[in-house]
Amino acid sequence: MKAAYLGPKASFSHQAALEIFRDTTIQVEALPTFADIFEGVQSSQHQYGVVPFENSSNGSVVQLLDLLADRQMKYNDVKVCAEHYLPVHHQLLVRLSGQDAWRPSGLEEALTHVKKFYTHPQAWGQCSAFLSRNDCKHIVRQDSSSTSEAARVVSENEAGTCAAIASNLAAEEYGLVRLADSIEDKGDNTTRFFIVAKADISVPKSALQNGIGSSRIYKSLVSFTIDHDSPGTLADALSIFKMHHFNLTSINTRPSRLRPWHYIFFAECEQKHHQHQADAITNLISDLENVAMSCRNLGSWEDQLMPV
Numbered sequence: 001m002k003a004a005y006l007g008p009k010a011s012f013s014h015q016a017a018l019e020i021f022r023d024t025t026i027q028v029e030a031l032p033t034f035a036d037i038f039e040g041v042q043s044s045q046h047q048y049g050v051v052p053f054e055n056s057s058n059g060s061v062v063q064l065l066d067l068l069a070d071r072q073m074k075y076n077d078v079k080v081c082a083e084h085y086l087p088v089h090h091q092l093l094v095r096l097s098g099q100d101a102w103r104p105s106g107l108e109e110a111l112t113h114v115k116k117f118y119t120h121p122q123a124w125g126q127c128s129a130f131l132s133r134n135d136c137k138h139i140v141r142q143d144s145s146s147t148s149e150a151a152r153v154v155s156e157n158e159a160g161t162c163a164a165i166a167s168n169l170a171a172e173e174y175g176l177v178r179l180a181d182s183i184e185d186k187g188d189n190t191t192r193f194f195i196v197a198k199a200d201i202s203v204p205k206s207a208l209q210n211g212i213g214s215s216r217i218y219k220s221l222v223s224f225t226i227d228h229d230s231p232g233t234l235a236d237a238l239s240i241f242k243m244h245h246f247n248l249t250s251i252n253t254r255p256s257r258l259r260p261w262h263y264i265f266f267a268e269c270e271q272k273h274h275q276h277q278a279d280a281i282t283n284l285i286s287d288l289e290n291v292a293m294s295c296r297n298l299g300s301w302e303d304q305l306m307p308v
């Protein structure tokens with residue numbers, strides 16, 4: 001069995017995948033984009049995909065919402081089957097190698113030499129305080145497909161004029177040196193990853209951070225569109241969650257692209273575990289279908305948030 005993550009090696013997604021599938025025979029494999037991961041799971045080339053869904057300080061990963069929106073109905077069978085919380089610390093990394101390598105005396109001097117920063121778009125928002133320092137303002141920002149790809153690109157920059165924002169693991173993997181440590185805005189910066197799979201694939205026990213059945217809270221993700229033109233349609237849709245005793249915990253939107261200012265809603269909800277969990281969400285969906293233009297069950301999984 002294979003699990004796909006956003007590569008190359010040493011991305012945060014790779015770290016999450018290694019934690020999730022530790023002690024299993026499941027092989028983790030790097031793919032270049034989130035879309036490739038969804039395609040891998042839909043085509044059964046990969047049984048699992050590990051993808052970041054949201055960050056505690058920077059919010060939703062928009063690319064993920066767009067894949068879950070599945071406007072072209074390419075990923076009909078891809079569902080969320082588990083979640084995993086990964087603490088995320090960002091380092092500012094450069095290449096300092098070779099005999100003639102430039103050696104800065106400290107961060108200030110290094111920042112006068114660096115011309116370009118590279119990282120994944122998620123990381124800019126998680127390091128905004130560091131990036132708004134006066135001595136960073138002149139430095140151009142270049143998006144990379146992942147933090148590890150940023151580190152890989154920077155490892156080819158012999159002049160040391162490019163720096164990556166990436167993990168310690170990426171520093172090791174690509175032979176980079178840390179100019180600054182833990183530059184994230186919040187020390188408790190955490191990314192919530194989803195494990196996606198086809199509905200008939202079961203979750204390995206190692207994917208459950210809190211042990212099996214320990215939380216007994218089940219979360220579900222539902223997407224739906226409504227006719228925005230009549231008053232109360234959204235309120236009617238949301239009241240169905242209450243009617244079915246689901247606690248609504250977050251709502252996200254993305255443009256439906258059917259027409260301007262029309263949205264796909266993503267509602268996440270939770271419920272204390274009961275014997276007929278699968279039926280509970282199926283019943284909710286069948287009532288939601290009466291109010292919504294379209295709706296879709298994007299999966300249910302056990303809550304893994306550690307109690308504080």
Ligand SMILES: O=C(O)C(=O)Cc1ccccc1
Nearest residue numbers: 011012013120122146147191
């Ligand atoms: O780019 C990576 O390393 C990823 O896995 C995506 C990401 C980026 C920043 C924080 C968490 C995940």
